Amino acid sequence: MAIKERMSGNEAVSYAIRQINPDVMPAFPITPSTEIPQLVSTYIANGEMDTEFIPVESEHSSMSAAIGAESAGARSLTATSSAGLALMWEELLLAASNRLPLVLALVNRTLSGPININCDHSDGMGARDTGWIQIYAENNQEAYDNFIQAYPIAEDDRVHLPVMICQDGFITSHAVENIMLLEDAPVKEFVGEYEPEEYLLNPGKPIAVGPYAVSNYVMEAKKNQEIALENSKEVILEVAKKFYKISGREYGLFEEYRTEDADYIMLIMGSAAGTAKQAVDDLRERGKKVGVLKLRVFRPFPAKEIAMALRNCKAVAIMDRCESYNGNGGPLGSEVNAGLFRNKTMIETVNYIYGLAGRDFTVGDACSIFAELEDMIVNGKEIEQYQYVRLRK
Amino acid sequence: MSDYSLKTIMNKPERLAPGHRMCAGCGATIGVRAVLRALHEGDHAVIGNATGCLEVSSFMYPYTAWEDSYIHNAFENAGATLSGVETAYRVLKKRGKLPEDTTFKFITFGGDGGTYDIGFQSLSGAMERGHDMVYVCYDNGAYMNTGIQRSSATPMYADTTTTPVGKKSNGKMQNRKDLASIIADHNVPYVAQTTLTQNFEDIHRKSEKAIYTEGASFLNIMTPCPRGWRYDTPDIMKICKLAVDTCYWPLFEVDHGKWILSYEPKKKLPIEDFLKEQGRFKHLFKKGNEDLLEQFQAEVDRRWEDLLYKCAR
Numbered sequence: 064m065a066i067k068e069r070m071s072g073n074e075a076v077s078y079a080i081r082q083i084n085p086d087v088m089p090a091f092p093i094t095p096s097t098e099i100p101q102l103v104s105t106y107i108a109n110g111e112m113d114t115e116f117i118p119v120e121s122e123h124s125s126m127s128a129a130i131g132a133e134s135a136g137a138r139s140l141t142a143t144s145s146a147g148l149a150l151m152w153e154e155l156l157l158a159a160s161n162r163l164p165l166v167l168a169l170v171n172r173t174l175s176g177p178i179n180i181n182c183d184h185s186d187g188m189g190a191r192d193t194g195w196i197q198i199y200a201e202n203n204q205e206a207y208d209n210f211i212q213a214y215p216i217a218e219d220d221r222v223h224l225p226v227m228i229c230q231d232g233f234i235t236s237h238a239v240e241n242i243m244l245l246e247d248a249p250v251k252e253f254v255g256e257y258e259p260e261e262y263l264l265n266p267g268k269p270i271a272v273g274p275y276a277v278s279n280y281v282m283e284a285k286k287n288q289e290i291a292l293e294n295s296k297e298v299i300l301e302v303a304k305k306f307y308k309i310s311g312r313e314y315g316l317f318e319e320y321r322t323e324d325a326d327y328i329m330l331i332m333g334s335a336a337g338t339a340k341q342a343v344d345d346l347r348e349r350g351k352k353v354g355v356l357k358l359r360v361f362r363p364f365p366a367k368e369i370a371m372a373l374r375n376c377k378a379v380a381i382m383d384r385c386e387s388y389n390g391n392g393g394p395l396g397s398e399v400n401a402g403l404f405r406n407k408t409m410i411e412t413v414n415y416i417y418g419l420a421g422r423d424f425t426v427g428d429a430c431s432i433f434a435e436l437e438d439m440i441v442n443g444k445e446i447e448q449y450q451y452v453r454l455r456k
Numbered sequence: 457m458s459d460y461s462l463k464t465i466m467n468k469p470e471r472l473a474p475g476h477r478m479c480a481g482c483g484a485t486i487g488v489r490a491v492l493r494a495l496h497e498g499d500h501a502v503i504g505n506a507t508g509c510l511e512v513s514s515f516m517y518p519y520t521a522w523e524d525s526y527i528h529n530a531f532e533n534a535g536a537t538l539s540g541v542e543t544a545y546r547v548l549k550k551r552g553k554l555p556e557d558t559t560f561k562f563i564t565f566g567g568d569g570g571t572y573d574i575g576f577q578s579l580s581g582a583m584e585r586g587h588d589m590v591y592v593c594y595d596n597g598a599y600m601n602t603g604i605q606r607s608s609a610t611p612m613y614a615d616t617t618t619t620p621v622g623k624k625s626n627g628k629m630q631n632r633k634d635l636a637s638i639i640a641d642h643n644v645p646y647v648a649q650t651t652l653t654q655n656f657e658d659i660h661r662k663s664e665k666a667i668y669t670e671g672a673s674f675l676n677i678m679t680p681c682p683r684g685w686r687y688d689t690p691d692i693m694k695i696c697k698l699a700v701d702t703c704y705w706p707l708f709e710v711d712h713g714k715w716i717l718s719y720e721p722k723k724k725l726p727i728e729d730f731l732k733e734q735g736r737f738k739h740l741f742k743k744g745n746e747d748l749l750e751q752f753q754a755e756v757d758r759r760w761e762d763l764l765y766k767c768a769r
Binding site: 086087089113114115117118119120121123124125127128129130131132133134135136137139153154157263264265266269270271272273274275276277280 | 500502504511512515516517518520522523524525526527528529530532533535536537538539540541543544545546547548550551553554555558560577578580581584585
């Protein structure tokens with residue numbers, strides 16, 4: 064029986080953590096993810112779960128301790144945002160290269176500077192090449208569902224990689240919305256027990272973790288890791304199928320919303336996808352053929368699948384909630400364009416940077432973008448291929 | 457320990473296998489082996505290691521010199537990493553996922569760079585949280601792995617590659633940090649300072665106490681580096697003895713807050729006796745630098761008096 068509730072995204076993820084009851088959680092407070100360690104600590108204090116919580120002295124240490132615990136054979140996790148993720152960057156690489164299936168609840172917040180506590184994706188995007196699987200949520204329901212799917216993906220023998228479950232700071236993490244929760248027992252059964260093959264605390268079989276490797280070995284190690292990341296794509300889909308059976312909610316690498324006959328598609332990630340969908344509904348009523356492609360899995364990047372999904376439209380607005388300072392657009396813009404080109408899908412794209420540090424993104428903004436795409440295609444209007452939305456001039 | 461016998465402990469199976477790539481005569485390796493000999497036979501251990509000479513030389517894929525489980529994570533986080541391992545042990549025991557009769561001990565090694573400097577916060581956090589582990593600093597007084605750069609453990613006036621002696625430089629300008637005291641001020645159950653001397657009895661006794669005292673323990677071991685200190689390699693035991701007899705490196709322990717002097721030389725030797733053996737202090741013996749030696753001696757005396765005061769309380 065599903066449980067109908069109202070909660071914030073942070074509460075939803077914490078609820079999932081309680082249900083899974085992992086072994087070890089080191090964490091350090093940072094806005095807006097702080098509630099997650101607070102809520103977990105409260106569950107522990109009240110005897111509702113018995114995970115060992117380590118109140119570390121920094122995020123670098125939270126990821127370091129998580130790596131130690133996971134290597135030792137314990138199912139581990141942490142939560143963070145923004146500067147916290149940036150501080151643990153070195154350790155993110157080590158978690159992935161040591162092939163440790165730990166999970167990080169990322170509550171997306173902008174990176175300094177100027178320092179600001181609100182949402183954008185610059186923290187997650189900054190860690191996009193660290194070898195982690197990255198799954199983004201549109202709302203509290205998806206954050207909860209994605210978190211429950213995280214360990215089965217990470218711990219699969221074909222994967223053995225860490226997973227980052229991302230939700231938008233404040234917009235998702237703090238806003239209270241309706242949610243359908245699963246009962247504890249099916250969640251526990253779905254996630255299962257962690258049975259590592261090799262671990263430090265195996266008394267009969269000591270192992271060594273984190274070697275120096277000479278050049279003769281490093282490329283093979285990197286390639287193996289890359290293969291695992293590629294493998295994770297099918298595992299993510301398999302796990303989603305199994306999750307559908309216990310929840311009735313479907314997940315894929317991305318969600319296609321009214322795209323089947325769409326001429327203009329907005330490709331977007333996170334909470335703003337909801338705004339974009341509203342714009343699509345409004346415009347469809349006025350006869351406009353528009354749709355949304357909401358990217359769920361950013362790593363591994365489903366370039367081929369995206370190209371297939373977009374191949375019949377006339378123009379795509381690629382929405383980046385992050386400035387990447389590459390002088391050529393946002394990270395999503397660069398990757399989608401490269402993916403389209405590699406898959407010989409030659410359609411028009413415009414890369415929009417929106418919502419930095421919590422700047423509003425409205426249904427009206429989305430409608431204007433669709434109108435601009437149409438103007439470009441129908442009237443041949445030249446528009447900037449890389450531009451900011453709602454920039455004060 | 458009244459029943460200490462060098463011969464007996466030397467006959468215990470080695471837990472750091474030979475064939476690693478450390479320099480001949482390296483103090484760190486001697487120190488590590490001495491610490492590991494204090495593990496009771498039958499007890500398992502997970503060894504942690506900060507990046508440094510010891511790590512790159514003992515665990516080079518696909519070979520490891522460690523008989524026990526071993527984890528190297530990065531340079532600055534040996535404390536945090538082992539605190540995760542130790543927590544995993546407690547939770548897996550609690551949840552019945554490890555055999556009840558299995559005992560694991562947790563020992564992490566870091567050089568002075570990884571301990572006094574870049575790993576200081578991680579160490580402080582692990583000690584403050586009271587994980588049941590031992591952090592062992594093998595202190596050779598500089599970043600030896602990267603080529604002898606100064607650290608906050610480097611003694612004043614030492615000639616290092618980032619404090620080179622020159623026309624306008626007498627070497628390192630600052631006194632060394634007193635890390636053992638700083639960790640003692642964390643009020644952890646056990647802190648000790650030792651080195652390779654007295655037939656390894658002091659280091660053996662302190663290692664055993666550190667490993668088998670419940671809670672966080674810290675050992676600071678002076679482990680000379682022939683390359684960085686520039687002494688004649690076979691003289692390592694002499695160098696250690698001089699460090700202790702000049703009171704440059706006093707042997708002491710802080711057991712549940714009680715400061716205990718482990719050794720008081722019958723005759724405190726002048727600091728020159730320790731310094732003159734080492735190329736890194738050669739410039740101090742040039743004519744005109746007598747005041748530098750005096751300053752060095754004054755600082756050794758001040759710290760020694762302070763230690764005697766703490767131990768007499």
